Amino acid sequence: MIIRVATEVVLDKLYDYAVPVALVPKIKPGLRVRVPLGSRVVDAYVVEVLEGGGSDESELPLFSGKPAEQSTGRQYKLRYINAISDEIPFVSENLLKLVQWMADYYCAPFEQSLRCILPAAVRSKSMRSKEQIYVEIQQGDFKLTKRQSELFTEIKRVGGGWLSFLTREFSCAPGTIRNLEKSGAVKIELRQVWRDPLANRKVLPTRPMELMPEQSAALKSISALIDQSANGEKTAPILLHGVTGSGKTEVYLQAIAKVLEQGRGAIVLVPEIALTPQTVQRFAARFGKRIAVLHSALSEGERFDEWHRIRSGKADVVIGPRSALFAPVRNPGLIVVDEEHEPSYKQDETPRYHARDVAVVRGVMEGCVVVLGTATPSMESWNNVQSGKYNHVALTKRVSDRPMPDVYIVDMRIEAASARHAQIFSAPLMEAIKLRLERGEQTILFLNRRGFSNSLQCPECGHVAECQECNVAYTYHQSDSCLRCHICGGWKHVPATCSECGEPVLKYAGYGTQRVETALRKCFSQARVLRMDADVTTRKSSHDELLTIFRTKQADILIGTQMIAKGLDFPNVTLVGVLNADISLHMPDIRASERTWQLLAQVSGRAGRADLPGEVFIQTYSPEHPSIRVAGGFESFETLAERELKERREWCYPPFTHLVCLIFRGKSEQKTALAAKCYADALKKGSPSVIVSDAAPAPLPKARGFYRYQILMRSPSTMKMVKILRALMACQSPGEAVRMSIDVDAVNMM
Numbered sequence: 001m002i003i004r005v006a007t008e009v010v011l012d013k014l015y016d017y018a019v020p021v022a023l024v025p026k027i028k029p030g031l032r033v034r035v036p037l038g039s040r041v042v043d044a045y046v047v048e049v050l051e052g053g054g055s056d057e058s059e060l061p062l063f064s065g066k067p068a069e070q071s072t073g074r075q076y077k078l079r080y081i082n083a084i085s086d087e088i089p090f091v092s093e094n095l096l097k098l099v100q101w102m103a104d105y106y107c108a109p110f111e112q113s114l115r116c117i118l119p120a121a122v123r124s125k126s127m128r129s130k131e132q133i134y135v136e137i138q139q140g141d142f143k144l145t146k147r148q149s150e151l152f153t154e155i156k157r158v159g160g161g162w163l164s165f166l167t168r169e170f171s172c173a174p175g176t177i178r179n180l181e182k183s184g185a186v187k188i189e190l191r192q193v194w195r196d197p198l199a200n201r202k203v204l205p206t207r208p209m210e211l212m213p214e215q216s217a218a219l220k221s222i223s224a225l226i227d228q229s230a231n232g233e234k235t236a237p238i239l240l241h242g243v244t245g246s247g248k249t250e251v252y253l254q255a256i257a258k259v260l261e262q263g264r265g266a267i268v269l270v271p272e273i274a275l276t277p278q279t280v281q282r283f284a285a286r287f288g289k290r291i292a293v294l295h296s297a298l299s300e301g302e303r304f305d306e307w308h309r310i311r312s313g314k315a316d317v318v319i320g321p322r323s324a325l326f327a328p329v330r331n332p333g334l335i336v337v338d339e340e341h342e343p344s345y346k347q348d349e350t351p352r353y354h355a356r357d358v359a360v361v362r363g364v365m366e367g368c369v370v371v372l373g374t375a376t377p378s379m380e381s382w383n384n385v386q387s388g389k390y391n392h393v394a395l396t397k398r399v400s401d402r403p404m405p406d407v408y409i410v411d412m413r414i415e416a417a418s419a420r421h422a423q424i425f426s427a428p429l430m431e432a433i434k435l436r437l438e439r440g441e442q443t444i445l446f447l448n449r450r451g452f453s454n455s456l457q458c459p460e461c462g463h464v465a466e467c468q469e470c471n472v473a474y475t476y477h478q479s480d481s482c483l484r485c486h487i488c489g490g491w492k493h494v495p496a497t498c499s500e501c502g503e504p505v506l507k508y509a510g511y512g513t514q515r516v517e518t519a520l521r522k523c524f525s526q527a528r529v530l531r532m533d534a535d536v537t538t539r540k541s542s543h544d545e546l547l548t549i550f551r552t553k554q555a556d557i558l559i560g561t562q563m564i565a566k567g568l569d570f571p572n573v574t575l576v577g578v579l580n581a582d583i584s585l586h587m588p589d590i591r592a593s594e595r596t597w598q599l600l601a602q603v604s605g606r607a608g609r610a611d612l613p614g615e616v617f618i619q620t621y622s623p624e625h626p627s628i629r630v631a632g633g634f635e636s637f638e639t640l641a642e643r644e645l646k647e648r649r650e651w652c653y654p655p656f657t658h659l660v661c662l663i664f665r666g667k668s669e670q671k672t673a674l675a676a677k678c679y680a681d682a683l684k685k686g687s688p689s690v691i692v693s694d695a696a697p698a699p700l701p702k703a704r705g706f707y708r709y710q711i712l713m714r715s716p717s718t719m720k721m722v723k724i725l726r727a728l729m730a731c732q733s734p735g736e737a738v739r740m741s742i743d744v745d746a747v748n749m750m
Ligand code: ADP
Pocket: 209, 210, 211, 212, 215, 242, 243, 244, 245, 246, 247, 248, 249, 250, 399, 400
């Protein structure tokens, strides 16, 4: 028998090995095995069983010690694997298929894709389950001294326990307890300790709520799909389109309960920033110890234990950010992707997968139902609903008829004119903040800023310079003072005057959260102000700490970046101010409009969550822009989405094409630029159905001492682009000292 394996040590190459006859019956895909590699013995995973016989010669032109694809047409004697490490496959066959799919689709090495499925804690040699000495009470009559008898009674009273705990509790030496074992009163043994990430949480169990009519209807649709999939029928994903506060989570919870009843498991994905203790609490309160949490803040030991609890079936509901999608849940019946439109589902290192898209693929492979939940669907998912590929169910009302907040659009051009200068707070917003301070209610002020991307906006009329070819904002590059388009690679010099109003153009002078804080303290000296952005939340716990301060009303105003936009539920917040909606509107990004309305809807959703009604003020220089109008309720989501999709189709943008972004990085600007240019020229010869941009400096042209150049490819078929790219890479390296990274379905172009 010959097997093809992925080793732990070599990145993108698979190797073939022979299997000793004695081990043949046990070999299955996904098993972990020990194999010789050079002079070492390493761990490897069986990817494929190539042939069933007992031969130790490969018919295939392959040989071990050299990669599988290095074919020479000759027969080679294969080396034998040394041993099988586990009895049950470490990776399920379905997950193995998923790894292969990711490697192919995202143009990533197989081994690196495999790493998504096997976290470092699980692969690590040194990581073991943790064991401690446990003291178990025995029944019967024992010969004990008076002192021993007293101690035994005490231990009996607490029902036995860890040795370390008992010695502390009853102030005795370990030897004293061990002596009890000699007389048979207790049994002492090593037992596994579960490093439980939720150990210190007090969780009060909750029961399913009685659903609102829309929630019931949604659950019914999802349940029908669950039943279909239980019968082995194929099901299409379902988009649960519910406004903020409409009770989507309760629908998830009850749908999960249903799959658990059928003996199947569930995975719930949430964006990393939304994975707050609050969210985890809601799931733990319903499903108790069946919950496993997987996220980046776990210790390696916790991660190891959670992973094995899932694999062994002890935990069958997994909640976590994108990586939790790969949890080894046995027989999953449901995958929920909450906030499916969130760009943070895209991984920004190899493999650059999109968890929502891979969730749909895993759903197909496992034959399970996929629910995509959101208040503001991505254009990808919405288009799939429109074309009938996805099911759709809507929640249009907030729970208990709580009203949506009142949204006011503030035209900053008028404000600027009346104040004779551009400013941070408009008069109506100032007034509203003052009112909240008087009433003892809370305010959130929101400012989205990505430092390096600068568009050129006229401070008089608000006009933003755009590339006429591509319909996206130009990015201002300071180094050579020109405007660049990041879609086609075109550029022009900064104009002297605004093309709309003729005023002299200035680079838009933005401000950050820090300046907002200073200005706020000046205007409202009595207010307690809290700022939350990447600068102040670098410590692991500071994020939670700041939120606790705000929740417990020890602060009046919270200023923050997109970090505060999602998932948070503060009953006392009645005012939300968006200081400059234009920042995201004029990102040099084809999804700028989409991002803006998603952001505004999410931020607005923070106001008036409980009994107090909420107000939202959106400050903007572009009040007539559809994305702003829809936030103000002047336009429906459906109309907006229809127009956006029409535009995207015209411009050949996603979801009508896929985008592949190639980034070239190098210490030498000249070499990097040249490498990118050579690749762009070669790729342009690939296929008429693939649009290839010119090579150009990336929006972030230099980072950590490396120059960055980019090429964008667009085509309705990802596979076509990947094929052209692979063919090129096989015969032409990006060049000396230049590294290339490939981002398939890029969402953040930097
Ligand atoms: P979403 O996820 O759609 O923003 P949530 O699931 O957070 O909304 O629900 C908003 C609030 O409404 C929560 O406090 C939740 O406990 C409550 N809620 C949800 N469903 C019901 C229901 N059927 N009856 C009463 N309260 C509900």
